[in-house]
Amino acid sequence: MKFIDLFAGLGGFHTGFVNSGYECVFACELEPHLRELYLKNYGIEPHGDITKVDEKIIPEHDVMCAGFPCQPFSLAGKKKGSECPESGRLIDHVIRIAKHHKPKFIVLENVPNVLTIADGSFWDYMKESFKNIGYKLEYKIISPVDVGIPQNRKRVFIVGSKLEDGNFIWPRYNELDKQSLFDILDNNCDSKPLEPKKIEQLAHWQSLLNLINLDKLASMSLVAPEFGADYPLDFSSMTIKQMRSYKGAYGKSLKNCNTWVEVLALLPSYCQKNKLVASWLEKSVKFSRDVYSNNASAIDIWSEKIDKNNNSWQILEWRGRHFEHDIYSHIVQFRASGIRILKPEKAPSLISMTTTQIPIIPSQNRYISAHEAAKLQNLHELPNLPDGLIKSFKALGNAVNAKVVEMIASNLKVWKTT
Numbered sequence: 001m002k003f004i005d006l007f008a009g010l011g012g013f014h015t016g017f018v019n020s021g022y023e024c025v026f027a028c029e030l031e032p033h034l035r036e037l038y039l040k041n042y043g044i045e046p047h048g049d050i051t052k053v054d055e056k057i058i059p060e061h062d063v064m065c066a067g068f069p070c071q072p073f074s075l076a077g078k079k080k081g082s083e084c085p086e087s088g089r090l091i092d093h094v095i096r097i098a099k100h101h102k103p104k105f106i107v108l109e110n111v112p113n114v115l116t117i118a119d120g121s122f123w124d125y126m127k128e129s130f131k132n133i134g135y136k137l138e139y140k141i142i143s144p145v146d147v148g149i150p151q152n153r154k155r156v157f158i159v160g161s162k163l164e165d166g167n168f169i170w171p172r173y174n175e176l177d178k179q180s181l182f183d184i185l186d187n188n189c190d191s192k193p194l195e196p197k198k199i200e201q202l203a204h205w206q207s208l209l210n211l212i213n214l215d216k217l218a219s220m221s222l223v224a225p226e227f228g229a230d231y232p233l234d235f236s237s238m239t240i241k242q243m244r245s246y247k248g249a250y251g252k253s254l255k256n257c258n259t260w261v262e263v264l265a266l267l268p269s270y271c272q273k274n275k276l277v278a279s280w281l282e283k284s285v286k287f288s289r290d291v292y293s294n295n296a297s298a299i300d301i302w303s304e305k306i307d308k309n310n311n312s313w314q315i316l317e318w319r320g321r322h323f324e325h326d327i328y329s330h331i332v333q334f335r336a337s338g339i340r341i342l343k344p345e346k347a348p349s350l351i352s353m354t355t356t357q358i359p360i361i362p363s364q365n366r367y368i369s370a371h372e373a374a375k376l377q378n379l380h381e382l383p384n385l386p387d388g389l390i391k392s393f394k395a396l397g398n399a400v401n402a403k404v405v406e407m408i409a410s411n412l413k414v415w416k417t418t
């Protein structure tokens, strides 16, 4: 069975299909450094821009793979099923190549919202376009955690076939094989150490968790500025005079304030813009005030030492185990919204946009390495990753999980013969 790899990137499709016994006969990728890397890793030099690829030069193949980039498009507002959108969209080139070659199967991958974007009209457009050239599309949302890899990354996998009868059998998940991120860590790997200030901040938050001795902590944030505060959660219609009877961030009294500028300066940053606490934060704000009222004097001492220069470090977003409040047995991300604590069974999705959210292993005071991140995509056997952490994480964050692909590729082979 031969396949082609459109929008090849780091080659998640390539690795998955080759592991399942297929042969790659063509690839294309826009980025020169990824093309170079693909050649080094797989011995195939990808063509460049798909819009310039003449479909006639592509060899015959059984499966067409395409992890097409999720482009903005302008179907929104138009009536469902309306006329063809403007040309030049990358999916149109996938359709153009499929129409010429008519491979047995088409395998596409993208973010799940490709199904719902523009009121579902893009998905309708895809289904209709492939139907017009003889394919039926089926889809399933799959995350690597479903196949035993500790990364939470929901993606939609779409399989197109010319078969009229029978549905594609999606890979069976093996919950028993569940791994934790700690199971895949390397010894002595080349990873970025955690900055001393972040180490200090985590230790300080851990000392609070030890101090307050909570029974259960379920998807809740500890919002430190609320310790000692009692200002109304919505003060948008209050006067300065009314505000003077309350306490702001860390219990600072508002009684001497004469202007809104002075009031707001003593309130937490997250409520300053609209003079209210956003509804998504309300529960955590109330919870934090309760925690404070039960432990006031100990928390007052603790609050003196928290780093107040960084707003997001003053919020601990607990998404970890409910009854085990040990930061060091978890994974951490320093996010704009707060310090997020996550279960090691579900590492956050590697995302291509930013390296600021690279998961941290707090027990080892370090970020995960590029090789460990490659394991989360089942691409760790690649001889080469892009140079440097930023390029590596970007490419890995863009890639399709090769294990999920391999399972789909294997099921396609069986399907062919039934």
Ligand SMILES: C[S@@+](CC[C@H](N)C(=O)[O-])C[C@H]1O[C@@H](n2cnc3c(N)ncnc32)[C@H](O)[C@@H]1O
Residues within 6 Å of the ligand: 006, 007, 008, 009, 010, 011, 012, 013, 028, 029, 030, 031, 034, 048, 049, 050, 051, 066, 067, 068, 069, 070, 090, 395, 398, 399, 400
């Ligand atoms: C979502 S990523 C797919 C990654 C790939 N599936 C993998 O496993 O690494 C989309 C890729 O399409 C490439 N790309 C974007 N526009 C392109 C074009 N016009 N022609 C070819 N490749 C393109 C991007 O550089 C990027 O590597």
